[in-house]
Amino acid sequence: MFTGIIEELGEVRAVDHAQDAATLTVSGPQVTSDASHGDSIAVDGVCLTVTAHGSGWFSADVMAETLHRSTLGSLVPGSRVNLERAMPSSGRFGGHIVQGHIDGVVEVESITPAEKWTVVRLRAPHRLSRYLAEKGSVALNGVSLTISAISTEPAQDWFEISLIPTTLAATNLGGLAVDDQLNVEVDVIAKYLERLGSVEVAR
Structure with a gap:
């Protein structure tokens, strides 16, 4: 983990x-x-x-x-x-639970620099959009990030992250360009909740 x-x-x-x-x-x-x-x-x-x-x-x-x-x-x-x-048993959760099991890839739609951070909008596969929530967690290329905005239109599967200078300097997210692809792992808790819900409905 x-x-x-x-x-x-x-x-x-x-x-x-x-x-x-x-x-x-x-x-x-x-x-x-x-x-x-x-x-x-x-x-x-x-x-x-x-x-x-x-x-x-x-x-x-x-x-x-x-x-x-x-x-x-x-x-x-x-x-x-x-x-x-992998995190040792005595380690500290600095980000969120990341399994290292990739769910798919997302594509960079736009990059908007600001004074203190950079906003990146990403296109997500439709099948993964239901696991994404504003202010929820997502891992991109293994980096624990918070979703800062998400599409409210059913036909648009995009979400945004805001990257601070430290993240840009310490990871390969600092070299992003439009249309680049990134590995995405959605929050495992969301997937388990969906699974539990489907089991209850089946009963």
């Missing part, structure tokens, strides 16, 4: 593609400082398992399902990625 507080910006060293999978090798001195085989590290919000590691780097296998559902399939050597180690 993660909290959406990015520890460092890593860099993709290599992407080795196989028929239905890929192996990512990523530089990340901080997240690998205590890494062991089998540890979990979130790469742009995707929970991956360390299969090899060395001084300042680690490798992880990515299956076809993950490559298709997330943006990891578009990574190339030199790509900058957000990194976070």
